[in-house]
Amino acid sequence: xxxxxxxxxxxxxxxxxxxxxxxxxxxxxxxxxxxxxxxxxxxxxxxxxxxxxxxxxxxxxxxxxxxxxxxxxxxxxxxxxxxxxxxxxxxxxxxxxxxxxxxxxxxxxxxxxxxxxxxxxxxxxxxxx
Amino acid sequence: xxxxxxxxxxxxxxxxxxxxxxxxxxxxxxxxxxxxxxxxxxxxxxxxxxxxxxxxxxxxxxxxxxxxxxxxxxxxxxxxxxxxxxxxxxxxxxxxxxxxxxxxxxxxxxxxxxxxxxxxxxxxxxxxx
DNA sequence: ATAAAACCTGTAGCCACTACAGGATCAAGC
DNA sequence: GCTTGATCCTGTAGTGGCTACAGGTTTTAT
Numbered sequence: 001x002x003x004x005x006x007x008x009x010x011x012x013x014x015x016x017x018x019x020x021x022x023x024x025x026x027x028x029x030x031x032x033x034x035x036x037x038x039x040x041x042x043x044x045x046x047x048x049x050x051x052x053x054x055x056x057x058x059x060x061x062x063x064x065x066x067x068x069x070x071x072x073x074x075x076x077x078x079x080x081x082x083x084x085x086x087x088x089x090x091x092x093x094x095x096x097x098x099x100x101x102x103x104x105x106x107x108x109x110x111x112x113x114x115x116x117x118x119x120x121x122x123x124x125x126x127x128x129x
Numbered sequence: 130x131x132x133x134x135x136x137x138x139x140x141x142x143x144x145x146x147x148x149x150x151x152x153x154x155x156x157x158x159x160x161x162x163x164x165x166x167x168x169x170x171x172x173x174x175x176x177x178x179x180x181x182x183x184x185x186x187x188x189x190x191x192x193x194x195x196x197x198x199x200x201x202x203x204x205x206x207x208x209x210x211x212x213x214x215x216x217x218x219x220x221x222x223x224x225x226x227x228x229x230x231x232x233x234x235x236x237x238x239x240x241x242x243x244x245x246x247x248x249x250x251x252x253x254x255x256x257x258x
Numbered sequence: 259a260t261a262a263a264a265c266c267t268g269t270a271g272c273c274a275c276t277a278c279a280g281g282a283t284c285a286a287g288c
Numbered sequence: 289g290c291t292t293g294a295t296c297c298t299g300t301a302g303t304g305g306c307t308a309c310a311g312g313t314t315t316t317a318t
Contacts, residue, residue, distance in 0.1 A: 003264075003265075004264090005264065005265080014307080015265090016307060020307090024305090035265085035266095035313090035315085036265085036313090037264090037265055037314085046256065050255050053255050055305090057231060058228075058231045060305090061304075061305065061306095067252065071252045071255065071256060078249040078250075081242060081252060082239055082249075085235060085238070085239045085242070089235050089236070089239070092232050093232065095224075096225055096228045099187075099221050099224055099225045102186060103218065103222065106214060106217065109186070109214070113207055113210060113211045113214070120199075120207035120210050122211065122214060123196070126179050127175065127179060127200060129175075134296080143276085144295095145275075145276060145277080146274085146276085149276090164284085164297095165282090165283095165296085166283085166296055184274090189273085189274090
């Protein structure tokens with residue numbers, strides 16, 4: 001059993017974030033030492049690492065918790081997992097498309113905006129009626 | 130001079146958002162009618178539309194305000210504008226790259242996760258030590 | 259003995275809105 | 289004149305997912 005700082009180091013999840021996950025019920029309350037300090041088992045650290053990986057993959061905290069629950073709940077229902085992953089993949093693709101649209105629009109807007117023209121063409125176009 | 134609802138319609142900025150911009154000092158306080166209702170001029174609406182366009186291009190509200198100030202401040206300093214736009218473009222490109230990395234990682238993770246396997250391979254990999 | 263590090267609880271701040279609650283006023287139809 | 293519904297007002301709280309204190313206790317190292 002290790003203290004919260006060591007659990008943070010081993011899982012990659014920040015100390016304050018671990019306490020936040022506990023408050024929010026994302027992870028179960030850990031054991032406590034006689035001095036009231038939190039004590040984490042290897043399983044606790046595993047959960048935190050799992051959550052970190054989900055967050056790094058861009059899953060919402062809610063989805064991350066759902067995946068963790070699926071992972072812990074005996075029958076790892078692959079269909080449910082891949083449906084969740086598929087929805088997330090779709091949203092990632094939509095975001096990419098949206099950002100590429102933005103990139104193109106920004107490129108167009110700044111195209112003539114290189115030299116020290118007195119009336120900036122980008123501002124002009126943003127002002128257009 | 131028009132009421133806030135009409136200003137919202139003409140600019141595309143929501144009513145609550147307009148009041149929020151006013152509270153935050155993004156736009157100047159508009160005129161008021163005798164009954165204390167806000168009254169917007171064509172210039173006010175133009176400002177809101179300008180801000181809407183900046184936000185739609187993904188600029189932060191702070192950057193949008195900076196662009197608006199540059200636009201209003203006589204000498205439209207093109208260099209400053211394009212520096213701001215360039216920084217934003219860079220951040221958009223970084224976000225695209227990051228999301229494409231995510232997309233690839235998600236694809237790999239769910240590759241073997243199609244059939245009703247008892248032990249979901251995606252969860253397995255998320256659990257890996 | 260003392261200093262620094264680590265821990266505790268609880269609260270507030272970040273961004274850019276959005277959604278109320280609870281009230282005042284206005285416009286249109288009868 | 290009266291009712292109904294739309295619009296407006298102020299002020300506050302909630303969203304996601306942390307992050308950063310403040311102000312305290314305890315542990316660890318010198």
